[in-house]
Amino acid sequence: MLRCAFALIVFTAPALGADWVKLIQGKTLEGWESIGDGIWSVMRDGTILGQRPAKGSHQAWLYTKKEYTEFDLKFEYWSRDRGNSGISIRDTSRGAHSVGEAHVADRTPSHIGYEIQIWMGSENTAYPSGSIYLFAKAKTGVQIPNDWNLMEVESRRDSIRVKLNGTLVSEHAGDPKRGKTGPIGLQLHDPNSVVMFRNIEIRELP
Secondary structure: OHHHHHHHHHHHHHHHOOOOEEOOOOOOOOOEEEEOOOEEEEOOOOOEEEEOOOOOOEOEEEEEOOOEOOEEEEEEEEEOOOEEEEEEEOOOOOOOOOEHHHOOHHHOHHHHOEEEEEEEOOOOOOOOOOOEOOOEOOOOOOOOOOOOEEEEEEEEOOEEEEEEOOEEEEEEOOOOOOOOOEOEEEEEOOOOOEEEEEEEEEEEOO
16 A cells, blocks of 8 residues: 555656746847837846837837747736836737837737736726736735735636735636637836836746
8 A cells, every 4th residue: 555655646746737937048038029119128137127218109018929828927027116017918919009009999918818917006006916907906915015026827718816925816717708828928018117027937737
């Protein structure tokens, strides 16, 4: 009996989950594409810095070239005071209708896929950080103002769950009419945007 139990443990251990993969390899944005007028760079420690030109308009995005279906995503973010940013998942448009003169309010990534909100301001707002924009308002009192915060997103075919600094802050089944697959996007919401992302890792489900 002891031999059987030991064999079972050894056999099942690899099935606990796939490996985490870093979405920034080295000091370049290889594997990503910029949409709009965002100024994106990789700092010496691997942190992504996103800024906008002074006369920019509407949104700008940085998307992974690869698309994902079921996965766990984790990263740290920092934004200036009253900074407005977010990440998108399952956005098959890749922000095409959210930038410059092509901007169409009801065709932005939050209307095609899903946007997980990042808002570094008063939490007395419709969608504070960690909210699944348009679908689920996040629990407040979890974000650390003017500092780095850890966000974790669990994307499944029939559910989206968001944790902020280890606390579950929002979840939703999603819209059955929307797609299940798409890239990961990082948002610069407006010309005043300054945002940083670091330690971005993803773990795809088999």
